[in-house]
Amino acid sequence: MAGKRRRLLEKLLERRSRGRLHFTLIDPDKTGPVEAGEIAARAAEAGSDAILVGGSIGVTFEETDGVVKAAKRSGLPVILFPGGHTNASRHADAVLFLTVMNSDNPYYIVQAQILGAPLALKLGLEAIPTSYIIVGYGGAAGFVARARPIPYEKPELAALHALAGAMMGGRIIYLEAGSGAPKPVPPEAVAASRKLVDAAGYGGEVLLTVGGGVRTPEAARMLAEAGADVLVTGTLAEESPGKLAEVVEAFKSA
Ligand code: 1GP
Numbered sequence: 001m002a003g004k005r006r007r008l009l010e011k012l013l014e015r016r017s018r019g020r021l022h023f024t025l026i027d028p029d030k031t032g033p034v035e036a037g038e039i040a041a042r043a044a045e046a047g048s049d050a051i052l053v054g055g056s057i058g059v060t061f062e063e064t065d066g067v068v069k070a071a072k073r074s075g076l077p078v079i080l081f082p083g084g085h086t087n088a089s090r091h092a093d094a095v096l097f098l099t100v101m102n103s104d105n106p107y108y109i110v111q112a113q114i115l116g117a118p119l120a121l122k123l124g125l126e127a128i129p130t131s132y133i134i135v136g137y138g139g140a141a142g143f144v145a146r147a148r149p150i151p152y153e154k155p156e157l158a159a160l161h162a163l164a165g166a167m168m169g170g171r172i173i174y175l176e177a178g179s180g181a182p183k184p185v186p187p188e189a190v191a192a193s194r195k196l197v198d199a200a201g202y203g204g205e206v207l208l209t210v211g212g213g214v215r216t217p218e219a220a221r222m223l224a225e226a227g228a229d230v231l232v233t234g235t236l237a238e239e240s241p242g243k244l245a246e247v248v249e250a251f252k253s254a
Contacts, residue, residue, distance in 0.1 A: 139178020
């Protein structure tokens with residue numbers, strides 16, 4: 001039985017049982033509320049299932065609040081994707097309560113969570129346990145979180161992180177290439193993670209999520225075929241909004 005604390009997660013898992021999901025990421029440091037509202041509306045039209053709000057650098061409370069409120073008007077659930085414990089807003093539905101599995105810095109492994117927990121409680125945010133795994137390029141997220149990114153050509157290492165993430169209670173297992181990555185997480189890393197997580201019996205309980213550098217329907221299709229449950233795109237909605245629907249469709253229909 002889904003408790004109050006797991007409302008959105010249960011809804012997403014239930015929706016996943018009927019088909020793959022797509023999330024659109026908006027960074028409040030780069031995008032103001034007006035544009036965020038437009039992006040979220042376009043994302044809803046394109047078939048996105050949720051809006052993620054967050055960024056690695058320079059995001060203020062006010063910016064987060066403004067973007068979350070604007071994104072809510074799309075009717076989609078809005079989930080915080082925090083770069084640190086201060087990225088919070090009471091207007092969001094939930095927060096990816098994430099640990100950076102391959103960080104060297106205790107702040108990103110457990111301290112941000114300890115400092116963020118009372119904020120999530122006070123603001124009434126559902127905390128979705130998330131195992132965040134940075135692969136290859138890593139972008140600002142990888143640099144700021146002091147990750148040791150998993151090499152592109154080592155899918156078995158990504159899979160071990162994914163399995164450990166599921167065993168540690170992660171419900172979103174998030175393979176991240178970094179925003180603007182020159183190439184996405186390799187499908188081999190997704191496939192190896194899918195195989196191991198399923199073999200260990202976590203299949204229906206976790207959402208294997210992948211993001212960073214996905215710009216084409218072909219890339220989206222390959223990640224779907226490799227076994228991803230959720231695709232996240234950010235840059236696409238800002239830079240080539242016309243392509244967003246195509247990418248979402250390719251991912252969902254593969
Ligand atoms: C979400 O960081 C990504 O996982 C977003 O990446 O901006 O490259 O789509 P893009």
